[in-house]
Amino acid sequence: MVIDAAAALRHCEADRLTWDGVSSVGEVPLGDGAALMKVLRRPASTFDNSIRPVDRLAPSFHPKEEFMDTPMAVVKRAYQAFGRRDIEAVLECIAPTVDWRIVGPASLPFPTQCRTRQEVGQFFKELVADGEITVFEPREFIDANEHIVVLGFVRVILRETGKPFESEWVHICTVKDGLVTRWIEFFDTAARLTA
Incomplete structure (x- = not known):
């Protein structure tokens, strides 16, 4: 016999668990079933005050923290959007004023420095x-x-020459107030210019 976890929670009283007189040991899936909780199934009279109610064993939930965008979440959302070619969604992650730079020569065929979301x-x-x-x-x-x-x-087929170009890259991002305020890219710019 498996105890219903919701029913078990309803029977928590102060610092004592009451399990309606069931006596054996079993497991009850929690949430999505990924975690299992050992449940003592024995008469309530055998519990002492050292056993904590199930609701005290659950991790704390802070709604504000749960829905707050962490810097990592903001950056990953921007990269996922770029991977889908959804530039508008990328721009939604960028602050109106930003330090956006590529470390390399100004001869690259795209801007190497931007100061605004529009740029x-x-x-x-x-x-x-x-x-x-x-x-x-x-x-x-x-x-x-x-x-x-x-x-x-990254691997790119250049439109001008039809040649492939590839490079490893490093991006350094800073996120403040849920938006990217700085993005700096390092890649093999010399290989790009000679491709």
Whole structure:
């Protein structure tokens, strides 16, 4: 016989558990069934005050924290949107005023520095015009509070020459108030210019 976890919770009294006189040991799935809770099934009279009610064993839930965008969540949402080619969704993650830079020569065929969300939108238009991105792989996200470092790889077929270009890259992002306020990219710019 398996005890209904909801019914068990209803029978919690102060610091004592009451299980309606059932006596054996079993397991009750919690939530999505990923975790299991050992449930003592024995008469309530055998419990002492050292046993805590089930509701005290559950992790605390803070609605404000649950729905708050962490810097990591903001950055991952932006990269997922870029992977879908949804530039509007990427721009929704960018602050109105931003420090957006590519470390490299000004001779790159797209802007290497942007200061506003609109300029970042223009950056993406020129980036897409430069070539067809055939592989875009953010491979690792490193969390440092409001700073997120992303390591990845890109392969592009350049529109001008038809030649492929590929490079590993590093992006350094800063997120404040749920928006990206800084994005700096490092990649093999010399290989891009000679492709």
